[in-house]
Amino acid sequence: MKLLEHINGVDDLRKLKPEELPVLAGELRRFIIDVVSAKQGHLGASLGVVELTIALHYCYNTPHDKLIWDVGHQAYGHKILTGRKGDFESLRQIGGISGFPSRSESDFDPFGTGHSSTSISAILGMAISSQLQGNAGRKHIAVIGDASIASGMAFEGLNHTGVANADVLIVLNDNAIGIDPSVGALKNYLSRTKEGSIKEEHFFESLNLHYTGPVDGHDLPGLLHVLDEMKGIKGPKLLHVTTVKGKGLKKAEEDQVTYHAPGRFDKQTGDLISGNVSEIPKFQDVFGHTIVTLARKNERIVGITPAMPTGSSLKFMMDEIPERAFDVGIAEQHAVTLAAGMAADGLIPFCNIYSTFLQRAYDQVVHDVALQNLPVVFCLDRAGLVGEDGATHHGIYDIACLRCIPNMVICSPMNEVELRHMLYTAQMGLSHPIAIRYPRGRGVTKDWEQPFEEVIPGTGRCLKKGSEIAVLSLGPIGNTVRQVLEHPELDGKASHYDMRFAKPLDTVLLDKILSTYHTIFTVEDGCMAGGFGSAVLEYAQSCNSSAKIRIKGIPDVFIEHGPVEELHRQGGIDALSLQSEFLKALNEG
Numbered sequence: 001m002k003l004l005e006h007i008n009g010v011d012d013l014r015k016l017k018p019e020e021l022p023v024l025a026g027e028l029r030r031f032i033i034d035v036v037s038a039k040q041g042h043l044g045a046s047l048g049v050v051e052l053t054i055a056l057h058y059c060y061n062t063p064h065d066k067l068i069w070d071v072g073h074q075a076y077g078h079k080i081l082t083g084r085k086g087d088f089e090s091l092r093q094i095g096g097i098s099g100f101p102s103r104s105e106s107d108f109d110p111f112g113t114g115h116s117s118t119s120i121s122a123i124l125g126m127a128i129s130s131q132l133q134g135n136a137g138r139k140h141i142a143v144i145g146d147a148s149i150a151s152g153m154a155f156e157g158l159n160h161t162g163v164a165n166a167d168v169l170i171v172l173n174d175n176a177i178g179i180d181p182s183v184g185a186l187k188n189y190l191s192r193t194k195e196g197s198i199k200e201e202h203f204f205e206s207l208n209l210h211y212t213g214p215v216d217g218h219d220l221p222g223l224l225h226v227l228d229e230m231k232g233i234k235g236p237k238l239l240h241v242t243t244v245k246g247k248g249l250k251k252a253e254e255d256q257v258t259y260h261a262p263g264r265f266d267k268q269t270g271d272l273i274s275g276n277v278s279e280i281p282k283f284q285d286v287f288g289h290t291i292v293t294l295a296r297k298n299e300r301i302v303g304i305t306p307a308m309p310t311g312s313s314l315k316f317m318m319d320e321i322p323e324r325a326f327d328v329g330i331a332e333q334h335a336v337t338l339a340a341g342m343a344a345d346g347l348i349p350f351c352n353i354y355s356t357f358l359q360r361a362y363d364q365v366v367h368d369v370a371l372q373n374l375p376v377v378f379c380l381d382r383a384g385l386v387g388e389d390g391a392t393h394h395g396i397y398d399i400a401c402l403r404c405i406p407n408m409v410i411c412s413p414m415n416e417v418e419l420r421h422m423l424y425t426a427q428m429g430l431s432h433p434i435a436i437r438y439p440r441g442r443g444v445t446k447d448w449e450q451p452f453e454e455v456i457p458g459t460g461r462c463l464k465k466g467s468e469i470a471v472l473s474l475g476p477i478g479n480t481v482r483q484v485l486e487h488p489e490l491d492g493k494a495s496h497y498d499m500r501f502a503k504p505l506d507t508v509l510l511d512k513i514l515s516t517y518h519t520i521f522t523v524e525d526g527c528m529a530g531g532f533g534s535a536v537l538e539y540a541q542s543c544n545s546s547a548k549i550r551i552k553g554i555p556d557v558f559i560e561h562g563p564v565e566e567l568h569r570q571g572g573i574d575a576l577s578l579q580s581e582f583l584k585a586l587n588e589g
């Protein structure tokens with residue numbers, strides 16, 4: 001690491017001779033591999049843009065010139081070169097640097113990212129602001145991937161950029177893959193561009209963007225030359241760069257899907273280091289296997305994922321029943337309205353979206369699905385605190401966002417068996433849209449393949465009887481509650497109810513609970529404001545109940561990154577915090 005050793009910021013980088021940069025690229029790649037192999041995180045995307053990262057910081061006067069990385073999962077090299085090399089080992093850990101660009105972390109991160117396709121709008125906003133504030137010499141660059149540029153938001157940004165007369169450079173980093181292979185007509189168009197077989201009018205030029213490319217994104221001298229050229233071109237422009245995701249680590253180049261975020265691996269060979277083998281399946285796999293089973297029997301079932309076939313395990317259905325399973329690309333809004341259209345014509349769409357990414361399609365849920373009371377099944381994976389991806393990715397707002405929408409049914413299974421029952425119930429001919437929320441990772445049950453049972457919407461169940469306080473949980477956090485209530489001082493004193501539905505609430509059960517216990521806790525892996533606990537509180541107030549309702553959930557702050565267990569502690573929903581709250585309530589009487 002002879003060169004990287006001396007790079008503590010962009011000034012050091014800019015002192016190097018151009019011919020030294022390829023050596024630096026090798027060292028930077030090695031450093032990223034070394035750290036990510038141990039600390040985990042996103043790998044392939046950062047390896048693919050090593051040369052581009054060096055070239056951009058070498059040619060442009062960052063942070064005065066503004067540089068935004070779309071999604072930001074490819075920004076590890078950028079972080080290392082911009083003064084965070086010493087902190088890089090703390091990547092995605094409690095108190096450490098974020099896996100994504102963040103304004104609070106560095107002046108070199110002018111815009112926080114994590115969700116995709118925001119970079120064009122954001123950089124255009126900055127460019128217009130520069131014009132208005134008399135910073136005419138400032139340059140504005142957004143780097144966006146081929147999958148992210150196909151999203152609606154990016155198209156909206158391009159549409160405006162083409163007529164804005166602002167000094168914006170969009171670097172399209174085309175590696176022909178997102179997390180999974182890129183899809184859609186734009187992807188086909190870009191492939192034809194790279195093959196040199198474009199006959200029709202150029203797409204980007206027809207939008208009034210000056211187009212250059214495709215250029216080899218691993219050729220540093222070539223990149224320096226073309227970026228220099230870009231500086232001389234006024235107005236909006238797009239540079240089409242081709243790269244290889246995972247570049248420099250053979251295994252990552254060969255299996256780009258796995259090495260998007262591979263977990264721990266051997267830094268020399270790239271071989272994955274498997275953790276403890278678990279017989280307990282991931283929730284996503286239970287979804288994936290179950291939808292295949294259900295879809296084989298029910299021909300009206302279709303599956304939809306916006307760009308997360310592997311992450312959601314809808315891939316299982318795409319492999320088995322390809323004609324009824326759709327990856328629509330990074331297009332959450334389209335995914336929801338597509339599902340609405342299908343439901344309007346009698347299909348039963350299972351629209352699988354990570355909770356955090358559903359936020360982008362809120363109007364579609366309200367206007368296209370709920371208002372027309374279409375029975376779309378929303379499978380909200382990654383609900384709750386997700387861990388190391390941090391604040392941009394926690395799935396903690398879905399209950400609050402969905403609960404206020406008429407017609408919505410919202411449920412959460414406590415374990416994998418319950419998830420199967422809910423998926424089964426959802427295809428039995430519901431008359432409302434339903435959201436089934438479940439978390440990242442594994443549950444608790446190894447024997448998950450039980451016979452299907454119907455779960456009547458709006459019914460909870462009593463798991464344990466006690467005499468003084470009641471704990472009402474929603475979803476897998478109920479397993480923590482179950483464990484806490486085994487404490488000798490709580491055993492026999494505290495009841496446990498797995499309420500299963502945040503909407504409609506089981507009011508028959510709630511009436512009994514409200515008239516039996518002096519204190520009632522609600523526990524959820526979601527935001528407190530407007531969530532499941534709020535629903536219970538609203539109901540209790542509407543009945544003039546005198547029971548004390550104590551809501552446990554994520555408080556009104558953004559929770560950063562780190563292991564889920566630690567984040568639960570920060571949110572006050574870990575076993576020890578809950579135990580101490582329950583004991584206190586017992587003692588207070």
Ligand SMILES: Cc1ncc(C[n+]2csc(CCOP(=O)(O)OP(=O)(O)O)c2C)c(N)n1
Binds near residue numbers: 144173175308
């Ligand atoms: C709105 C939104 N939907 C989905 C994702 C999940 N996601 C993160 S990276 C990614 C693929 C991005 O592909 P591309 O833009 O081509 O960048 P690459 O990884 O190839 O560098 C996806 C789908 C996201 N971050 N944001």
Ligand SMILES: CC(=O)[C@@H](O)[C@H](O)COP(=O)(O)O
Binds near residue numbers: 071114261389
């Ligand atoms: C950058 C991004 O948005 C995705 O790569 C995300 O990190 C995937 O999360 P999972 O690992 O939970 O699938």
Ligand SMILES: [Mg+2]
Binds near residue numbers: 145146173
């Ligand atoms: Mg890509």
